[in-house]
Amino acid sequence: GLKTMILEACDRDELSAEELADDVELFSEHSGLELDSIDGLQISMLLQRQFKLRLVDPKEFRRVVTTINQLADHLQPE
Numbered sequence: 425g426l427k428t429m430i431l432e433a434c435d436r437d438e439l440s441a442e443e444l445a446d447d448v449e450l451f452s453e454h455s456g457l458e459l460d461s462i463d464g465l466q467i468s469m470l471l472q473r474q475f476k477l478r479l480v481d482p483k484e485f486r487r488v489v490t491t492i493n494q495l496a497d498h499l500q501p502e
Contacts, residue, residue, distance in 0.1 A: 426499075427492055433470040434463040446492040464489075475499050 427441035432448070436457055446453045448468075457463070468485055471477040477499065479485040488498045 429470055429474065430467055430492075431457075433466040434459060440465070444492065446496075449490055451490075454458075456458070471481055471495075471499075 427444045431439055431441060439456060450457060451459050464485060467489060468479050471479060479488060489495050
């Protein structure tokens, strides 16, 4: 699923999808991901490849990619 893709995109093999909470902020220390701007770029590229979602603006990226739930809502067609 989405969590697995994000973990793979960011090379976080030590975390399982089950350990990543749906409602934790991905870029916060609480996620345990320790994501940086390069990881953000990887996630952005992943979203573009998998979902044709272009998030060029970093502000928009941070607004959309906050939590797994938020991202999933954004990816669901209206």
